[in-house]
Amino acid sequence: MKPITTKKMRDDDVGEDDEPLSPAARLFQSSQLNCSIVIVLGSHTFIDVDAVKSGFLNSMAKHPRFSSLFVTDDKNGGKMSWRRTKVDIHKHVIAPELDPSMELADSFVEDYVSNLTNTGLDLTKPLWELHVLNVKTSDANATAVLKLHHSIGDGISIMSLFLASSRKASDPESMPSLPKKKRPGGFWSNCHGFWGVLFTVWTMILMVFNTLVDVMNFAATALFLKDTDTPLKGSAEDIGLSRKRIVHRIVSLDDIKMVKSAMNTTINDVLLGITMAGLSRYLNGKYATRSYQNERDQDRASKKGNHLPANIRFRSTLLYNLRPSTGIESLAEMMEKESKVRWGNLIGYVLLPITIALPDDLLDYVRKAKAIVDRKKLSFEALCSFSVGRVILELFGLKRTSYVMHKIISNTTMSFSNVVGPQEEISFYGHHLSYIAPSVYGQPQALTVHWQSYADKVILVLAVDPDVIPDYNNLCTDFEASLKLIKDAVIQSGATVRVQAKTGHKQD
Structure with missing residues (x-):
């Protein structure tokens, strides 16, 4: 229409x-x-x-x-x-x-x-x-x-x-509260004088270098650089218009916090690590079918052997919000008084590399995720992608700009998102909610992975093209199993000693 x-x-x-x-x-x-x-x-x-x-x-x-x-x-x-x-x-x-x-x-x-x-x-x-x-x-x-x-x-x-x-839900007169971000800590945050100047200069050098690399990666992806064809990557011609399946699973936020505290990372790091582990586990099982015909042998093979091809290029597009978050109190006042507030899609794209492998130590998934996230924090990739896209739109129009963005997204495998939710359960127009499961569809990809925190739980939401990923429930199960295995690995490593003395963790 x-x-x-x-x-x-x-x-x-x-x-x-x-x-x-x-x-x-x-x-x-x-x-x-x-x-x-x-x-x-x-x-x-x-x-x-x-x-x-x-x-x-x-x-x-x-x-x-x-x-x-x-x-x-x-x-x-x-x-x-x-x-x-x-x-x-x-x-x-x-x-x-x-x-x-x-x-x-x-x-x-x-x-x-x-x-x-x-x-x-x-x-x-x-x-x-x-x-x-x-x-x-x-x-x-x-x-x-x-x-x-x-x-x-x-x-x-x-x-x-x-x-x-x-x-x-516990107080109908009070608005929901969101976790507060912690300020960066550590040695460098307390540096002053010469060391503070040195750290600032070094950080800016890294920001410039990383941004140049990321911009070139964006350009290469728009022109020719494609992800490896895996069982999770669909054809871009008609996948954006196809019917999607949106499914969810609910996991414990406390389990994720335990891993976060034990490994001195953020919740975002842990969620990305679980994502890499779940995708690797699923793909290993799919590649095992090339050697094992029936499902029982496939399951045994996926658990005991590594069937992943070497050097899989697997990337995710990540939408990054460039606008300072509007407080929910301001939005509530805007709706009550029908006043104006800053609003709109002020977003940039980030290309997130996803490690597909079966390491001996499952905690390597979280370590690798932390390294990727820390590296992306030292880049103006999102701002540059937004600015370049805006320039292309003004110079060449909507049709050519949408073609370029479509090409970039279709040359990657999936979309990834993580949104922070309320710290307590909420009531929506008098109805106590048990879960919130958001997702997006319409982009030329067969898979979207979304994590949504809600009170003491985290909801994993997958939007999949069933023609590409018919066993999407198995993919959900592999994500759940990966969280359990990573949690068990933390316990076995004895790293949970640091967790026992901590309470009331906040989401980073």
Whole structure:
């Protein structure tokens, strides 16, 4: 469906000037990068549809992006804009009549969400909708699915807005709280005088060198550099438009914190390490099929032998938010007073190398992840990718820019994301949530890995192309098994002694 083409304001439009789309939002509206966000919400209780409609009207529907049409101006070269309009909540909240005690409810919800990834959003209304599924699954007594176009905002902005519309489950009057980032510590942070100047100069040299390397890597990827063809990499021609399967698993945040504290890393390091371990375990099993025909032999081979090819090039695209995070308190005030706040897709891309190997020491996955993350912190890669993309967009237009970005993404294997959630369980319009599982689809990749923290748990969310990865549940299981094996390796190494004296860890 084409965007709405208008020449003048309609009677039902709010009398404000049209607001142009940001460069990133324009890319997300292109045919080659037409991406949407899906957030699956598990509820401890049956969902009251009327309460949800009322809650949306009094909060999220007041946000300009959730109450604006996407329009183009043919008289101005097809300029894309947001135009305020009245929200008909009944067209946005969809609640099919279902049997609450239906059998195979988990499969039904998975199929329902998958069907949503194969249907576009109605461009005659603001680009979001909420589906309420009042059926009991293994992880919740009811499920809601929020679907919205990625041009509305990046993942961090959307999650912040969602939390600003929520309240603590234990205290309905209080807003959720997010973990606070720790300030960098260690020897160098306390350096002053000569050593401080030396450290600053050396850091800037590393930043410049690393940025040059990363920019050249980006250019090479746009021109010719491709990842190795593995069982996780699909063909870019039609994979972005194909139906996706979005599945999740829930793991313990305490287990991840234990590994983090024992190895003196961050939670992000541990999650990336688990990702590398899970992908390596899965691929080793897939490559084992070349030597072992039946499933039992394949399973035995994947556990006892290394069947991975040497020197696999496996990279992930990582969206990096360049805008300082808007506090959820500011967003809550904005929705209450209908005032303005900084918003939009101000994001850059980072190419993240993923190690595919079977090391003798499983903790090497976390060590390698820490080295990769620390290296990426010493680079302006995200800022440069954003700036270069903006220049290309202004000079050559949307079509050529989206082609370049499509080429870069399709030459990598997967997307990776990690979003920090609330420290305590929350209530969404009076409904106590059991889990939050966000993901994105529409990019030319067969796999997206997303980690979402929520209270004392972390939700692993995979968005996969089932034609490329038909056994996606096995991939989830390999991630879970990798966390357990890494945790056991920490315990066996005796590194947990440092953990026992620590309590109340915060997420880094």
